[in-house]
Amino acid sequence: MIEPLETVSVIGGGAWGTALAQAAAMAGRPVSLLVRDAAQAEEINHSHTNTAYLGDQVLSASIIATTTAQAADIIIMAVPAQATRSALAAMDPAMLAGRPVVLSAKGLETGTLQRQSEILVDMAPDAIPFVLSGPSFAIDVAAGRPTAVTLAGDDANQTSKLAAALAGPSFRPYAADDRIGVEIAGALKNVYALACGAVDGADLGASARSALLARAYAEMSRMVVAMGGSAMTLTGLAGLGDLTLTCTSTQSRNYQFGIALGRGESTEAILAAGAKLAEGVATAPVAAALAASLDVDAPLIAAVNQVLTGTADIATIVAGLMSRPLKRED
Ligand SMILES: NC(=O)C1=CN([C@@H]2O[C@H](COP(=O)(O)OP(=O)(O)OC[C@H]3O[C@@H](n4cnc5c(N)ncnc54)[C@H](OP(=O)(O)O)[C@@H]3O)[C@@H](O)[C@H]2O)C=CC1
Numbered sequence: 165m166i167e168p169l170e171t172v173s174v175i176g177g178g179a180w181g182t183a184l185a186q187a188a189a190m191a192g193r194p195v196s197l198l199v200r201d202a203a204q205a206e207e208i209n210h211s212h213t214n215t216a217y218l219g220d221q222v223l224s225a226s227i228i229a230t231t232t233a234q235a236a237d238i239i240i241m242a243v244p245a246q247a248t249r250s251a252l253a254a255m256d257p258a259m260l261a262g263r264p265v266v267l268s269a270k271g272l273e274t275g276t277l278q279r280q281s282e283i284l285v286d287m288a289p290d291a292i293p294f295v296l297s298g299p300s301f302a303i304d305v306a307a308g309r310p311t312a313v314t315l316a317g318d319d320a321n322q323t324s325k326l327a328a329a330l331a332g333p334s335f336r337p338y339a340a341d342d343r344i345g346v347e348i349a350g351a352l353k354n355v356y357a358l359a360c361g362a363v364d365g366a367d368l369g370a371s372a373r374s375a376l377l378a379r380a381y382a383e384m385s386r387m388v389v390a391m392g393g394s395a396m397t398l399t400g401l402a403g404l405g406d407l408t409l410t411c412t413s414t415q416s417r418n419y420q421f422g423i424a425l426g427r428g429e430s431t432e433a434i435l436a437a438g439a440k441l442a443e444g445v446a447t448a449p450v451a452a453a454l455a456a457s458l459d460v461d462a463p464l465i466a467a468v469n470q471v472l473t474g475t476a477d478i479a480t481i482v483a484g485l486m487s488r489p490l491k492r493e494d
């Protein structure tokens with residue numbers, strides 16, 4: 165029994181946490197939003213904006229920003245994937261025990277190779293994990309533009325109830341049960357968005373980008389199945405939906421990072437120039453390690469790692485991919 169599902173506490177007041185707070189507020193939920201900076205909390209509470217992350221987008225007055233985590237019926241984790249463990253560690257365990265905790269970061273943890281919900285199980289074994297993923301730019305969600313996402317949990321009834329509690333006029337969560345598939349899809353699409361951006365940055369053409377996208381989908385299917393998820397999940401919002409959005413939109417930070425790589429800039433230089441968060445950068449080596457440990461053929465993940473580490477230039481990588489032994493399309 166996870167009811168009541170009235171109040172929401174969002175952990176992380178960046179672009180996505182603020183957007184999800186706005187979605188929950190539009191769904192009629194009282195929302196608290198945890199931020200690290202007192203001045204940012206002040207701005208959200210008094211000006212109803214979070215300019216550092218969402219420009220002049222006006223936020224619901226029912227979002228209350230705080231600098232200490234607030235207990236609520238529903239907890240939404242929205243810090244970057246590499247910060248989820250420390251953010252959970254900083255919370256009172258009583259806030260998490262027996263509560264639905266929605267993991268919304270899209271990435272795999274460096275070192276442990278863990279998915280976000282595995283981190284939750286480590287840090288708060290009594291919490292009830294749900295994962296939320298899909299084609300949804302923060303600004304679109306915050307502005308009330310129509311958005312649909314996948315919300316996966318282990319219990320179908322609980323997941324439907326949670327989806328109903330978060331659904332609003334412009335935010336439509338579809339309930340699902342394949343947490344592994346949804347999490348792997350969300351993490352890997354960022355790696356493939358780096359690749360698609362690099363293809364465009366290197367001016368390889370729209371045909372190459374679509375071929376890459378299709379082969380990324382095939383590779384992602386192999387990874388999901390090897391990890392115990394369902395390939396069918398990838399036909400949905402968290403798979404095809406988010407892969408196409410992130411791999412084809414200049415709004416995507418991962419795609420933008422990829423463009424810079426494709427133009428020949430190094431990872432270090434792009435980061436030093438103040439690039440926004442691009443989760444694929446940290447996830448790519450983790451995905452490669454997972455692929456190796458599961459014996460999954462993942463040439464695109466390997467290629468992205470070569471670009472990120474500068475161990476080969478784009479022309480060499482493309483030549484290598486194009487000269488792989490011909491194979492059946494399966
Ligand atoms: N932006 C988007 O459109 C979407 C993002 N996502 C996912 O959401 C996750 C968060 O991304 P997003 O909100 O965009 O990122 P942002 O860079 O916009 O914001 C990151 C937020 O996390 C906080 N933060 C960073 N490091 C830590 C830490 N070590 N401990 C606690 N808090 C920390 C930041 O705080 P501070 O401001 O104090 O630095 C900031 O509030 C990512 O996994 C991303 O893939 C998913 C769907 C859409």
Ligand SMILES: O=C(CO)COP(=O)(O)O
Binds near residue numbers: 415418441
């Ligand atoms: O996950 C996203 C959209 O669904 C956001 O993608 P970026 O992090 O690449 O901007």
